[in-house]
Amino acid sequence: MLRGGLALKITVHRGTEQIGGCVTEIATDQTRIILDFGTELPDATGQTPPNTLLIDGVNFGKPACDAVLFSHYHADHTGLLDTILPGIPIIMGTVSKDILLALYRLVRKDSVSKVEEAIAVPALKPFTIGDLQITRIPVDHSAYDAAMFLVNNGEQKVLFTGDFRFHGFRGKASDTIVQKYVGGVDVLITEGTLLSRLNVPVLSEFDIQELIKAVVKKYKYVFALCSSTNVDRLGIFHNNTPPKRYFVCDRYQKEIFDIIADASPSDYYKFRKALTYGSNLDLRLKQKGFVMLVRKGSMLKEFMRQYENDNQAVLIYSMWNGYLDGRDQELSRLVKPFQESGRFEMLHTSGHAPLDDILKLISWTNPKTIIPVHTEAGEVLAKGNMRENVVLLDDGESFLV
Ligand SMILES: [Zn+2]
Ligand SMILES: [Zn+2]
Incomplete structure (x- = not known):
């Protein structure tokens, strides 16, 4: 099913109703990219469920994808990396690559060469994939080198947050960074982990x-x-x-x-x-x-x-x-x-943004459309002042910008 207007097609393959294992696609007539390709969160016994997500051209069939980009190294964003079809470029931050390499050498030796293949890109330096310009926007999270992705097709801007928060050591700079390097956007694809835990206080x-x-x-x-x-x-x-x-x-x-x-x-x-x-x-x-x-x-x-x-x-x-x-x-x-x-x-605090901080990001970027992902309660955003802008997709559903 498709909703919306023209030019950019956003598909959330997984993550509209669950935290972790998110996979989002952005496509134009010429270019197709995947943002994050993770495994589902471990179950209560600590085991990662076997993968059931097969996306044609990405980890199934013949390669038909211009790049898979990773916002940060957590397994719920990178865990399916080793299933990506040969020849599809893999892109991530420089430090994320080094950390993932160290981790894979310890626990996933068979897939080390797949991580070695990854193209490491620095933050805040725009790069091009097909007709899309992409910038990694550094962000505070419980992973070092985490980034949002700003995706621009020359007409529309989409900000994909990955996981983020503002209450960590690097959170204070977010306001300035977002105003300077992102500004207003057409679409905000935001994580909403804490939308299902509204009454839990979040310590800094x-x-x-x-x-x-x-x-x-x-x-x-x-x-x-x-x-x-x-x-x-x-x-x-x-x-x-x-x-x-x-x-x-x-x-x-x-x-x-x-x-x-x-x-x-x-x-x-x-x-x-x-x-x-x-x-x-x-x-x-x-x-x-x-x-x-x-x-x-x-x-x-x-x-x-x-x-x-x-x-x-x-x-x-x-x-x-x-x-x-x-x-x-x-x-x-x-x-x-x-x-x-x-x-x-x-003694612990979350790596994710509480509702108030998601609303802050919305006020800084003033999106026409907000798509919640990485959440069990996207409807919470649809109840706020921005309700007309919030689009609640199902897994596998596309939105046209
Ligand atoms: Zn996550
Ligand atoms: Zn994370």
């Missing part, structure tokens, strides 16, 4: 920093369960480790730190204290204390077990609390002893 990353600082002060041995690529949060743990205490991680995490330190001009992201764990450090760690990053898949979880009953040890859980519902047994085993002892803190 600065608030989280204060809370983490207090816990680190109170305990000598601090374990942190945190995504290995949530760079701002990792920065909080690193930069608030007291001078005489160790900041320890595994080799893979150190590789991520080195990528970020090379890429970022900011001192906040240099991770100079980061030490790769080795058992030769055990005695010194015990004596001086530490902040240690652990993950489900990390060998450091074995080290953590030795401190389960130590009154000076705490576990800070710094990820989405939905993973803790008990069905992910490996995770449950890891956190349970700390939960039971009461030496357990959940």
